[in-house]
Amino acid sequence: MAIGPPSLRSASIEPADVRAPSQAAWDKMTQDERMRAVMALPVATPVDVRPPEGDAYRKVKTGALQALEAFFRRLKQRVYVSSDLAVYYPNETRIVPELFVVLDAEPRDRTKWVVSAEGKGPDFVVEVFTSPEAGKEREAHVDRYAALGISELFLLDRTRRWLRGYRLPRPTARSYEPIPLEEGRFTSNVLGLDLTLEGPRLRFLYGTAPLPEADETITRLGAMLNEAVVMKEEAERRAVDEERRAVEAGLRAEEALKLAEEIKQRADEEARKAEEEGERAAVTEQRLAEALSELHKLKGWE
Template identity: 50%
Template sequence: MRHALEHGYAFDPDDPRAPSLAAWERMSDEERARVVDMLPSEFELEPPEGDPHRVAASQAIETLDAYFRRTGRRVYLSSNLAVFYPDEPVFAPDLLAVLGVEPGERMKWVVNAEGKGLDLVLEVAYAGNLAKDFELNVERYARHGIPEYFIFDRRRLSLRGYRLPPADTARRARSYQPIMPQAGRFVSHVLGLELAIVGSKLRFFSGTAKLEEADELIARLGVTLDDVLARKDEAEQRAADEAKRAEEADRRAADEARRAADEARRAEAEARRASDLERQLAEALAEIERLRRN
């Protein structure tokens, strides 16, 4: 059932679309918010393509998300998010990227409300409708003005890339140009990275460095953590050994001090005894001398 709203915009639950740009511009902020709330965030998607499709898509977005978080670059990434271009059928790509926007959580991407369309789309093909990815979407995403579009064929282990040519203000029609790989790598100007198939995986490269996937990063950080903990244990053991040696040195010094004090006391006692003997000898000599005189 269609719901007629302000400025001639009608919402059809069976074919949910965002208003045209002209209708959107005539709306108030309150009317726009109402329209955005009406647009669904969930709808019937393509039939599932199994784990090979899911894993490939999730690995790609997790790898890119971790990379851009580390580099501090503001890139919004999402997967299977409802995207609404003005007066166009809704779609939900396997991976989308938008540059220069806050990467906060969203339930949908409404181009009119966000003020920006997508900058890159990546689709993973495995067991679904190949014509959709390799034909329909090539025309659709170019018409929407999405600068770059990549298709990773997980079953055939092939990769294709498309890029819009420089803007031609003389004509509104848009069409993609294929991206030619160099040494097996496809350059993405949007991401500032290169894409290539390594083994059975889609991998991303920054220069010569391969971006780590989540499990690789976790494994590397685990090894680093083990190394840090081992060095911490070694440092603590060295500190304990040094403290023990210092304690032993202090104990030896204390023993030496005690022995020196004992020696001093014995020497003092011997000196007193010697003094007493000298006094007694002097008294005896004096007594002998007195007896001689008598």
């Protein structure tokens, strides 16, 4: 991670004098007047204020936003996370942070953030930029966020791949102090997370675990689905094999039973034949005995 003075993209601040009512004016308005005042504030950011930066720039913001949204949703915390949304402070020209977080705020869809209407401004901001600006421009932007009372500001230079963090030392302070880099990380007290860079990608870490981004979650779920499909197919193959083996075993058992019955039948037949032979032998023996007896009688007569 490179070290050096960062310079924030000047496109982060809307130069046109588009302002929300002052807090004093807001306090005097009726509910209907407040609603009309909010609706009158522009939603879109002019192209000359924030020109398109391309897919790589968009992916940095989108990945970080989705990771944070998913994290706080899992924790069931009321945290609002947004990107490139116009933020209106009382009687101030609007700012359009690349990424910002508001604690204790309903995470619903919005087209703009009006501080007077919402009751507070962003607590945490990340600005992503791709080209260096003059030092005085950087100072102006850092000073502006501090003056607005934004607790933490992080600057990411995607091209030169460095990250810087700033923090208000106390809630009433309006001047930032640098957040120290410790073991390659910056700690955000607002989020309770650490920030670091992985190449051009901004990563948030909870302890040692990086918060997964949407594409990583999709990839992981896809891998889990593939694994589940493979396991299901293997289970089905095992079931088919077991059924086949059971059928084969059943056929073998049936054949064995049939063979046993045939053997028994042959044995019974042999026994029957033997019994018949025995009976015939007995009859023959009896007849022979009778014949001998008759023969002896005849000899006696002689």
